[in-house]
Amino acid sequence: MSTLYDVIVVGAGAGGSAAASLLARQGADVLLLDKSAPPRDTVRCDGLMPQGVYWLDRLGCAPEVVAEARGCIKSCDLYLEGDHLLTGRFPDDTAYPDFALLVLRCRFNEILQAHAVSSGARFEGGTLVRGVAWEGDGVRVFADADGKAVEHRARIVIGADGPSSAVSRSIGNSLKDGVLGLSVRTTYAGVKCDAGIRVYFNRDLFPSYGWMFIDEHQSACVGVGCAVDPKFPPADNLGPALRQFIDTDLKAALDGARRIGPFSGGIAPHFRPKAMVADGVLLIGDAAGQADPLNRGGIHTAIESAFYAADACRLALEAGDFSRAGLARYQALWSTHSESDWRTSEIFMSLAKNPGLKDLALFLLQQVGTLGEADPRFAGFASGVFSGVVSQSSWLSARALYQAAPKDLGTWATLLRENSSTRSSATAGAVRLLSAAVASAARSGAGLARKPAASLDWALEVLTKTITLADRRFSTPHASASSLGT
Structure with a gap:
């Protein structure tokens, strides 16, 4: 026995x-x-x-x-369409x-x-x-x-x-049997960049995104990842996507570096x-x-x-x-x-995985990055939510959003100036910002319309997950965890 x-x-x-x-x-x-x-x-x-x-x-x-x-x-650099957008720090509170x-x-x-x-x-x-x-x-x-x-x-x-x-x-x-996170990565040595974490978004990759973790020994883990399900299969194998990412977004950063690891795939449900x-x-x-x-x-x-x-x-x-x-x-x-944070993240992922929304998603990301660069406190909140250090369900709390939102009018003026061709006229910036928002929404709407059946299923999925989260937040009893770690 x-x-x-x-x-x-x-x-x-x-x-x-x-x-x-x-x-x-x-x-x-x-x-x-x-x-x-x-x-x-x-x-x-x-x-x-x-x-x-x-x-x-x-x-x-x-x-x-x-x-x-x-x-x-202690920080993460965010890049959008090849340009540095934001340096976000992990909050210390x-x-x-x-x-x-x-x-x-x-x-x-x-x-x-x-x-x-x-x-x-x-x-x-x-x-x-x-x-x-x-x-x-x-x-x-x-x-x-x-x-x-x-x-x-x-x-x-x-x-x-x-x-x-x-x-x-x-x-x-x-x-x-559901949404999967797929990734492919490799490793480089001799990277002539400071140690840090970099995350890259661009229109060609979206809803995939790229990353580079650079350590203090001048080695870097480089990869791309995306969320897929049967309704939204990846447009291409992630191997070619990683090669494109390396040849474009990382061309300067990896100049002179040598690849020391194979392309390896990963999957997470x-x-x-x-x-x-x-x-x-x-x-x-x-x-x-x-x-x-x-x-x-x-x-x-x-x-x-x-x-x-x-x-x-x-x-x-x-x-x-x-x-x-x-x-x-x-x-x-x-x-x-x-579970509340996990389900909130699940809703964000459901929104992001639809390639028809890429224009609107990248537009919103641009504005969040601009505000964060002008207001470190807001940058800490946004970075904290993305990393999970700050409760992701904070995005569903009006109080948390109000506390995190920039209070200085000058920060909002910066957002308007960034959207003005002259960067001096707030009025012109507001008009351009509104026009860009409408144009991004219109392109995303057209993208959704190209696959009406998949988009309808997707909309019902997002709605169902939102209702499930709301029901859970108001009805789930709590369990004590006072003995953990003993």
Whole structure:
């Protein structure tokens, strides 16, 4: 008879390793499984947003990650049609630190996995989980290890095995059955730019966008990403889009640099699965589609969900109830603390993914950038919402919008001057601004009209999601999370 573990965690990425650490520290017998065995061979440098640093500090391994950081970034540069539009800083008046970190993903994963092992979890690499099955008193885990079929048993299984989650399929979810975030990226060395994060929007790429993370060792992660669904498939393969982005927007920045990594693709689901909880099973991170739909960030959302999952598992183990009802606290915690922002981001993503809206979207982005460049406080709010440091549902709060909006008339005058050919006449600027808004709206309307059936489906989708969010905000009870991290 195989060992009956308290918890088996499938996937040793950020969320899975964090969950294993938390549960092992609480005294649970934890087995952490992953299809890969360290070291993972990658030169990719990823951005860890302020929320990620916060949750790592709660987890207890922030110092190790900070020591490995290849850049500490306090601002992000936004480019529109090749021109610098805005430098946005992370706000310093939130619960999160006012900086992001650039970290090699391989080292980041190794640190979190080692933290789980030092906390008392057992790790087995080279184990590919094929599925799980509930037996009434626990869960059987079916896997392949070293070419042989193996089985493990646990009272609870946490699926942290990414967007192609075998655990998720086993509880009845259909994968890739909604909006997906697709990306392709590569790595350069010898980049002669200051360390930082750059985000690029332009009409040719939209609704895709490009980015470049430049670390202090003159290496850069370069990529493009977009949100797609069956109604709005990508116009082209993202590989050619990345090449175009490199050859145009990044031509000057990458002059003299050399590519040191292959083109590699990524995928993240941005839709709620049919079930996040089942008898004996929880899903976290990308397995649960929890990456931020607005900025595509998935590391910090995975670690945050690990805290909620560990809390629910602890109580279930104490009560001896591993049923769906016994684990329901996990979904209640996630819903209380994360769902409003996630659903707000989902609406933004739904709006942005329609290519017919590109003219209006880019026009609005231009105006937000102009205001932000003239008013640092507003820039901090806009940057904070995009990064998730500021609650994304703040956009739905009249009070929050009023507090963030520029109060200095001179800032608004700057917006008008920027839209005037002479940059001296506010009246001329107002006329040009209004004309540009009307023209952008007209072009977007024409774009929507070219695909009437898809546009009608899209409009109903946005309306449904908006109603769902409004209903949730006014009717969902809150769950206490006072014991998290203990």
